[in-house]
Amino acid sequence: MAPSSASRAGSASPLLDDDDGAATVVTTDGSDTPVGEGDAVTGVIGVPDNVPLPEAVVTLNVNGRDYRVNVTANMSLLEALRQRLGLTGSKLGCDRSECSACTVIVDGVAMNSCSLLAIREQGKQIVTIEGLERDGVLSPVQEGFVQHMGLQCGFCTPGQIMQATALLQQNPAPDEAQVRRAMSGNLCKCSAYPNILSAIRYASEHWNA
Amino acid sequence: MADNTRSVNAAAGRRYVYGELINPGADEIAHERYSRQRQGITQIERVLRGEEVPRNVAAMRAALKAGGAPEPRRGPGFQLRVEPGFVVGHDTIDMRARDKVTGRAIYSADVYPPGVLYTKVLRSPFPHAKVTSIDVSRAEAHPGVHAVITYEDAPRSSRLALTGEPAFAGDPVAAVAAESEGIAEEAVNLIEVQYQELPFVLSPQDALRPGAPLVRSGLETNAARDPQFTYERGDAAQGFAEADLTVEVSVETSYEQHVAMEPHNAVAVWDDDYLTLYTSNQWPHGIANSVSGELEMPLSKVRVLAGDTGGGWGDKTGRHGYHIGAAGEKDRAARALRAEPQGHLRGGGAQLPAFRDGAARAQERRQHHGARGHLVRPVGRLRPALQQRRLGGGDPDVQEPERERERVQCHHEHCGHLAAAGGRGALRELLTENLANRAAEAVNLDPVEFRLRNIETELDQVDDLPYSSNGLRESIEHGAELFDWANRWQGWQRQRSLDGPQRGVGMMCFECNKGSASPPMTAIVQIQADDSVVVNTGAADIGGGQRTTWSMIVAETLGVPLDRVRIEAMDSHAGPDALGIFGSRGTKSVGTGMLHAAMDARAKLLQGSPPRGRRTSRTSTSARASFTASATPRTKSSR
Numbered sequence: 001m002a003p004s005s006a007s008r009a010g011s012a013s014p015l016l017d018d019d020d021g022a023a024t025v026v027t028t029d030g031s032d033t034p035v036g037e038g039d040a041v042t043g044v045i046g047v048p049d050n051v052p053l054p055e056a057v058v059t060l061n062v063n064g065r066d067y068r069v070n071v072t073a074n075m076s077l078l079e080a081l082r083q084r085l086g087l088t089g090s091k092l093g094c095d096r097s098e099c100s101a102c103t104v105i106v107d108g109v110a111m112n113s114c115s116l117l118a119i120r121e122q123g124k125q126i127v128t129i130e131g132l133e134r135d136g137v138l139s140p141v142q143e144g145f146v147q148h149m150g151l152q153c154g155f156c157t158p159g160q161i162m163q164a165t166a167l168l169q170q171n172p173a174p175d176e177a178q179v180r181r182a183m184s185g186n187l188c189k190c191s192a193y194p195n196i197l198s199a200i201r202y203a204s205e206h207w208n209a
Numbered sequence: 210m211a212d213n214t215r216s217v218n219a220a221a222g223r224r225y226v227y228g229e230l231i232n233p234g235a236d237e238i239a240h241e242r243y244s245r246q247r248q249g250i251t252q253i254e255r256v257l258r259g260e261e262v263p264r265n266v267a268a269m270r271a272a273l274k275a276g277g278a279p280e281p282r283r284g285p286g287f288q289l290r291v292e293p294g295f296v297v298g299h300d301t302i303d304m305r306a307r308d309k310v311t312g313r314a315i316y317s318a319d320v321y322p323p324g325v326l327y328t329k330v331l332r333s334p335f336p337h338a339k340v341t342s343i344d345v346s347r348a349e350a351h352p353g354v355h356a357v358i359t360y361e362d363a364p365r366s367s368r369l370a371l372t373g374e375p376a377f378a379g380d381p382v383a384a385v386a387a388e389s390e391g392i393a394e395e396a397v398n399l400i401e402v403q404y405q406e407l408p409f410v411l412s413p414q415d416a417l418r419p420g421a422p423l424v425r426s427g428l429e430t431n432a433a434r435d436p437q438f439t440y441e442r443g444d445a446a447q448g449f450a451e452a453d454l455t456v457e458v459s460v461e462t463s464y465e466q467h468v469a470m471e472p473h474n475a476v477a478v479w480d481d482d483y484l485t486l487y488t489s490n491q492w493p494h495g496i497a498n499s500v501s502g503e504l505e506m507p508l509s510k511v512r513v514l515a516g517d518t519g520g521g522w523g524d525k526t527g528r529h530g531y532h533i534g535a536a537g538e539k540d541r542a543a544r545a546l547r548a549e550p551q552g553h554l555r556g557g558g559a560q561l562p563a564f565r566d567g568a569a570r571a572q573e574r575r576q577h578h579g580a581r582g583h584l585v586r587p588v589g590r591l592r593p594a595l596q597q598r599r600l601g602g603g604d605p606d607v608q609e610p611e612r613e614r615e616r617v618q619c620h621h622e623h624c625g626h627l628a629a630a631g632g633r634g635a636l637r638e639l640l641t642e643n644l645a646n647r648a649a650e651a652v653n654l655d656p657v658e659f660r661l662r663n664i665e666t667e668l669d670q671v672d673d674l675p676y677s678s679n680g681l682r683e684s685i686e687h688g689a690e691l692f693d694w695a696n697r698w699q700g701w702q703r704q705r706s707l708d709g710p711q712r713g714v715g716m717m718c719f720e721c722n723k724g725s726a727s728p729p730m731t732a733i734v735q736i737q738a739d740d741s742v743v744v745n746t747g748a749a750d751i752g753g754g755q756r757t758t759w760s761m762i763v764a765e766t767l768g769v770p771l772d773r774v775r776i777e778a779m780d781s782h783a784g785p786d787a788l789g790i791f792g793s794r795g796t797k798s799v800g801t802g803m804l805h806a807a808m809d810a811r812a813k814l815l816q817g818s819p820p821r822g823r824r825t826s827r828t829s830t831s832a833r834a835s836f837t838a839s840a841t842p843r844t845k846s847s848r
Binding site for chain 1: 302303306311315318389390391469470522546751752
């Protein structure tokens, strides 16, 4: 049973770890500043004082493709996906790891992309809702959500589907308690929950098909 | 056969009082004016004051008098069976589902115009305060900041725009537009504000007490109307005087918010002097109208549209401050994200006189509705409580007074529409059902039996018209049977055992008035040259499968496959105003408009002379013009 993505994303330090500092920080005035022990970047995240926000070019692997992305130091992975790559399928709901509408799969684990820093996600395999469909064929989870009407307004749906996909990748035949537990962090105000359970059951039955 | 004459006579005992706005703001005045033009509110007000009877009811009464009333249909009214049609009545997959599960569905916040700016708002940390100084110079000098505005720059008339006297914790004081969301957020933190904290009041009851802190300076009272809206029927005092005993309840709800999964947002794009506003909303025309008034622009130059919408629950019906804020920069597109929600506090008290024989002949109820009392609508579809039909009925001399809905301002967020759990109805249910149970207990009667003795099943006590069907008695009896009530009910205050977890049984009814059919119910149905169909409406699709349902109605009516119908909705310029998608009116009202428009188009098509070989030769159809029909059926409001 995987721990909830919310707790994992929430526990990530908002400050940069120096072991991720492979990128060169480019300030908006054009001068280059190497990322040192983290302080060059972390110093401006806390209290900005007319210091231009540093930007860095990072390589993000999204849905199997490498993208070189210009990100600011405080840009979340969700913002990078939506604003830089145009992948707007992942949704911004609460912006604080409560609703999980922004769930993406990072190295096989469902994570809340609103609470991950894009600059730290280099070298990881990121899968978003746009990466599930293959040659026009929906993934089993997507098909389950369509067939069992696991959605109404659809805003939480990409997050629900990514969470369920991560679950089934780890455990293709979860029992209902496991499904409920894994999905418990993904909120749906339309309350499509019973249908979401049916959709995941469908996906589980069709997982190897 | 019921004595239908009393349905006419009973009207004399009914009285509405509807108060005037106290200290109306510019926006309330504008809204009332708009409502009058748009919805004929003046007539509604006259009706509510008892000076006029609604047209349809008057016509129905006349018909009843002339032709004798129809025999009310008896039997289980809750069993509605519809024979499956060509499309309707068959399981159908939501037409939007595929786009939603692939992430292709575009919600308004997914629109990123080139060069778009990001706005952020500085909010008051205090529930009530006065800004004594504000310095934006550091924010303005911050690299990447495009503009900073404060309450001093904002239009005074603006309902939810910036204020120098914040009246709830979160009231916007200043706003920043910048190149990125991060920069805008930093700039907001660079604004230096000094506040003078002022006393505040958080509960509606406290707000009405003498000497309570006023919600904002210049008010005379925290009450929003004087007198409050009141509805009376019969002689309450007499009912209470005659009763053997009186039971009372009072309840307060906790703070309620809509919490749609998609946060409020708006993206404004200017093309010279033409404004396009992408915003997650329930009523494109309503927002366009309000924005055009605020910005003093013709409606032809304000276009409001939504993509797929991530839920609304009433909160996305009206225009908010962020709509104006996003439109503030004419030379750049701007986004306002995660903008302000609204909230509600409700409560009330009620009294019910009861008789030893288990009868209840009157009820008095007071409800209050608190928040920051910017009235979104004067009375709208306000109707006397539905519960009148359920308690105190069954007696020709039924007395059903109630006092309903005090609107009170206190230092909370703005109060708008709220759809949660039946809106106002939830509070009514809470009061009425508690009253019924307490009265039943007081006279030591089975609560199911108490209701069966007091429900009204023949006469609609609001419109004084006989029901065509009601089903209330059957519903209660059926529910009790399913629940095995007869065996499980042990009497009041009886417990089988004091060991282990306690488990009780109880009785409650919930009545839901779903699907108000109210004008305008408009749509344009265009049969294309290849027999596919395009439907235009301004109504929104807020995620309840509206476009699928509407497509089914049109496809059924015209006899075309579902996938050949396209609904163009959620655009104030592409379709006629069909009013908002609220009050559960999407299928019943907007759908009715589409049904009539489709029937009209069908009739026109059949009247015309189609080219020879239409059915066999596809190419010949191109000669045909498209047929356009629009219909605004003025059917009666049905319940």
